[in-house]
Amino acid sequence: MTDTNNFDKNRLVNWFKLSSPSTFYPVAGKLIPFFWVLTAIFGLAGLWVSFFVAPVDAVQGQGYRIIFIHVPASWMSMFIYLVMAAWAGLGLIFNTRLSAMMAQALAPIGAWMAFLSLWTGAFWGKPMWGAWWVWDARLTSELILLFLYLGFIALQASIDNPRRADKAGAILALVGVVNVPIIYFSVKWWNTLHQGASVSLTKAPAMAQTMLLGMLLMALCFWMYTIAVGLMRVRAIILEREAHTDWVRQLDEVKV
């Protein structure tokens, strides 16, 4: 392990060195508390704005406040999928163990985000549209995203050889990427019951500034949460997969 250390000593962070599970494991452990603190800060600020600063909606009354978790959860469900597919693709191309582990660590968080997006959407749709669920283009494509996450997890779990599981999962993840733009543009391409994008990059936001602020704070909170939980899970996966190696046996928490 020490003979690789003389590669590019001058740089501040040696990214090649970090891509090995044995060096990444302690670094991830140090980063986790930092991201939990950020999650708490953004979460408290976001909830404060969501409930006490953002004004009541003219049409939807107080019921619109679901937006503050619905939109961040939906964004994250799509974004995590892209990141997961990117890690899985990197693992497929460069045959690096850690990138495949990252993809595996992100899948359950993405699945939970997709679930939360659908769940909060149902509890928003019921009072506003009068239905918990409709087979609308956006809702259906988001449901497919949830099934893609579950399929990725199930496929990896069903293959005993971890390296083969990584490869099969990566191909599924990469093929599934086609669904993400479909979700994003579904409200434009089809006539949907679901409203258009709340935040657009090209035109001025169609909502009060404080509402936008609340949504962005909650989105940052979900983002930091995803990183914290992702790092926690990748550490568990590293321990499981590298259990046979010497460096795991030398860890303080494992040593007898």
Added chain:
Amino acid sequence: MWNSPAEFFAMGGYALYVWCSFGVCLAVLLFEPLSIRARNKAIIRRLKQEQLAEQFDKEGSQ
């Protein structure tokens, strides 16, 4: 905006929908890190037991 805590919890008549959304969200976000911590502890316990078993094995064969 809110004149009393009761008014806050009533959410202008949308209490069921708002609190079911935020409540389930909070439950999921808490469940995930707790389940990972349990998984981590289980792995570490198993690895320790394996090392102990090996030690006993070595001592026994001497």
